Amino acid sequence: MYTSRLAAAVVAACTLASPALAQERSHEIGTPVSAEDLKPFFSIQPGGIGLPAGSGTVAHGREVYNQRCFYCHGEKLEGNRDMAGPPLAGGRGTLASEKPLKTVESYWPQASTLFDYIWRAMPFDQPGSLTADEVYSLVAYILAEGKIVGQDVRMDAETLSKVVMPNANGFYDGSGPDLRIYRAGADK
Amino acid sequence: MTRDRLQHEQAAAAEPCPCQEGMRPSVDLGRRKLLFAGAAATAATGLIGSRAAADTKAPPGAALYDVPEDSTKVPGRGVHEDHGYGTRSQFEKEVRVKADNPSDITSWTFTPLASTIGNLTPSGLHFERHHGGIPVIDPDRHDLFLHGLVDVAKKFSVAELKRLPSVTRKYFIECSGNTLSEWSKPKGKNVQFTHGLLSTSEWTGVPFATLARAVGLKDNAAWVLAEGADAAVMTRSIPIGKMLSDALIVYGQNGEALRPEQGYPLRLVLPGFEGNTHIKWLRRLQVSDRPFMTREETSAYTDLMKDGRAKLYTLAMDAKSVITFPSGEMMLPKPGQYMIQGFAWTGRGRVHAVDISLDKGATWLPARIDNVPEPMCTVRFSFPWHWDGKPVVLQSRCTDETGYVQPTRAELIPLRGENAIYHYNAIQSWAIGADGSVSNVHI
Numbered sequence: 001m002y003t004s005r006l007a008a009a010v011v012a013a014c015t016l017a018s019p020a021l022a023q024e025r026s027h028e029i030g031t032p033v034s035a036e037d038l039k040p041f042f043s044i045q046p047g048g049i050g051l052p053a054g055s056g057t058v059a060h061g062r063e064v065y066n067q068r069c070f071y072c073h074g075e076k077l078e079g080n081r082d083m084a085g086p087p088l089a090g091g092r093g094t095l096a097s098e099k100p101l102k103t104v105e106s107y108w109p110q111a112s113t114l115f116d117y118i119w120r121a122m123p124f125d126q127p128g129s130l131t132a133d134e135v136y137s138l139v140a141y142i143l144a145e146g147k148i149v150g151q152d153v154r155m156d157a158e159t160l161s162k163v164v165m166p167n168a169n170g171f172y173d174g175s176g177p178d179l180r181i182y183r184a185g186a187d188k
Numbered sequence: 189m190t191r192d193r194l195q196h197e198q199a200a201a202a203e204p205c206p207c208q209e210g211m212r213p214s215v216d217l218g219r220r221k222l223l224f225a226g227a228a229a230t231a232a233t234g235l236i237g238s239r240a241a242a243d244t245k246a247p248p249g250a251a252l253y254d255v256p257e258d259s260t261k262v263p264g265r266g267v268h269e270d271h272g273y274g275t276r277s278q279f280e281k282e283v284r285v286k287a288d289n290p291s292d293i294t295s296w297t298f299t300p301l302a303s304t305i306g307n308l309t310p311s312g313l314h315f316e317r318h319h320g321g322i323p324v325i326d327p328d329r330h331d332l333f334l335h336g337l338v339d340v341a342k343k344f345s346v347a348e349l350k351r352l353p354s355v356t357r358k359y360f361i362e363c364s365g366n367t368l369s370e371w372s373k374p375k376g377k378n379v380q381f382t383h384g385l386l387s388t389s390e391w392t393g394v395p396f397a398t399l400a401r402a403v404g405l406k407d408n409a410a411w412v413l414a415e416g417a418d419a420a421v422m423t424r425s426i427p428i429g430k431m432l433s434d435a436l437i438v439y440g441q442n443g444e445a446l447r448p449e450q451g452y453p454l455r456l457v458l459p460g461f462e463g464n465t466h467i468k469w470l471r472r473l474q475v476s477d478r479p480f481m482t483r484e485e486t487s488a489y490t491d492l493m494k495d496g497r498a499k500l501y502t503l504a505m506d507a508k509s510v511i512t513f514p515s516g517e518m519m520l521p522k523p524g525q526y527m528i529q530g531f532a533w534t535g536r537g538r539v540h541a542v543d544i545s546l547d548k549g550a551t552w553l554p555a556r557i558d559n560v561p562e563p564m565c566t567v568r569f570s571f572p573w574h575w576d577g578k579p580v581v582l583q584s585r586c587t588d589e590t591g592y593v594q595p596t597r598a599e600l601i602p603l604r605g606e607n608a609i610y611h612y613n614a615i616q617s618w619a620i621g622a623d624g625s626v627s628n629v630h631i
Binding site: 026027029030031032033037038041043044045046081082083084095096097098100102104107108109110112113116117120121124127128170171172173174175177178180181 | 289290291293294319320333334335340341342343344345348352398399401402403413415419420421423427472474476478480481482483486487490491492494495496497498499500501502503504506592595599603606607
């Protein structure tokens with residue numbers, strides 16, 4: 001009896017101890033970080049989630065663009081192939097044609113993406129060097145050139161989150177299998 | 189060895205003399221060229237003069253040594269002359285070829301698929317795609333942050349990640365832009381260009397699930413943003429289901445640390461997903477209830493269909509295969525027996541079968557699969573073939589374990605149009621001419 005009670009106790013101890021131990025180990029992994037530690041990072045989501053404080057205008061955006069952006073993206077946002085700079089405006093109505101022109105104006109579904117991308121990765125030679133106000137202004141300028149917002153827009157977290165892009169409904173979830181591959185007679 | 193003798197030998201080694209030619213890697217090319225000009229030096233060391241004179245520069249990844257007339261008549265070089273990290277033979281010259289883009293900072297290189305051996309890609313030949321250049325990152329100053337919809341936001345040092353239980357698995361990575369040259373016309377001259385944004389490695393790292401348990405996921409966790417520490421600060425959104433099924437935080441590649449151009453010191457590996465999502469130089473994972481709609485998952489890496497709408501989040505790579513021998517720009521010397529060889533792969537599991545057609549797809553014959561198929565990993569296939577000297581078209585077709593069959597162009601193009609850019613996986617056709625020349629064709 002003594003041995004079986006001991007065995008039962010060992011089994012009980014193990015079943016109780018193992019998950020507790022595993023949990024403790026999981027909690028030991030990594031170093032907790034504070035909001036302050038995460039401050040250098042950002043990511044802007046649709047609906048304006050994550051947008052910083054600040055604001056900008058089309059006029060200021062044109063100034064910044066002519067200093068920092070036109071060399072790669074062209075004086076009229078038409079792009080510059082030699083500098084690998086894609087066009088930013090134009091191309092509406094071309095997506096279903098033989099030669100689609102994909103630009104911020106014609107293709108990008110969310111304005112939040114424009115702010116996020118400029119702020120993180122532009123200008124190409126000095127990424128991450130623009131202030132939030134400069135980025136708001138550039139977004140205002142690029143969207144105004146694409147006739148998506150008016151020339152008098154004051155771009156900030158609130159106005160940006162309300163921008164509806166021309167191609168907002170031009171995308172659909174493609175994550176599943178391509179069902180048409182499986183249609184009857186597809187191999188004929 | 190006595191101390192005196194050791195010192196004597198060290199002193200002798202430091203003196204430049206013709207007797208040492210052929211024993212040391214050539215680092216001073218200018219001096220070597222001069223030496224080659226002198227016939228005396230060549231004669232003294234028994235060099236094959238013409239060959240050595242022709243190769244005055246070592247191929248990338250190799251060191252140049254003099255070539256003796258008879259390698260059994262002179263001692264070879266000693267250990268550790270490579271300072272402890274070996275190089276490939278100076279006679280092996282295959283390299284990644286770069287794309288013709290305006291900027292090398294945002295560009296790509298192709299793996300020479302026709303000349304890699306076996307299933308794994310040598311780390312130095314793994315294809316590249318960078319959007320802001322290759323960063324230099326000190327692993328001692330690099331952390332991975334995991335935050336967002338978690339109970340406790342945390343950071344993990346590289347050293348700590350290396351101490352956690354790891355897994356080691358072989359997976360291919362394919363850029364979803366692989367074969368994008370082929371949508372409308374057969375533009376690629378050779379298989380390196382048409383299919384070379386594909387490589388396979390043995391990866392070592394920590395499952396994301398381990399880190400998820402360390403921070404605790406909230407009930408509404410649905411997507412994870414992965415962010416790189418390069419100048420593009422590359423970001424992609426990944427469904428939480430994928431992250432928890434087989435995503436790895438990788439630090440090892442083919443038995444050593446990740447190469448810088450593959451994300452040193454950390455990269456995300458998402459088996460079977462398009463290459464761009466395998467975020468290199470990984471520094472941050474943010475858990476959210478929705479996708480982030482980043483530039484690289486909206487403006488780029490979306491698939492424009494014929495009706496002008498575009499597919500978002502086409503993440504899994506469809507089944508695909510390609511014949512690497514014979515392939516574009518090769519020349520068969522004469523009719524006779526050949527072994528057709530190639531790669532097949534699928535992002536949805538294992539390769540189940542590879543078939544070969546010699547009659548433009550009318551009939552298909554099974555190829556031999558040369559290694560054990562593993563999930564989301566390439567296989568090598570081969571097929572003994574007798575060429576009778578007449579023009580013929582060679583094709584391969586992959587069927588994966590889900591039953592998906594690699595489509596023909598005639599099937600794929602009506603479904604996708606010609607402007608999708610990404611995820612082209614149609615059957616590749618190589619035409620053999622009567623003269624033995626091999627070229628890329630669409631049939």
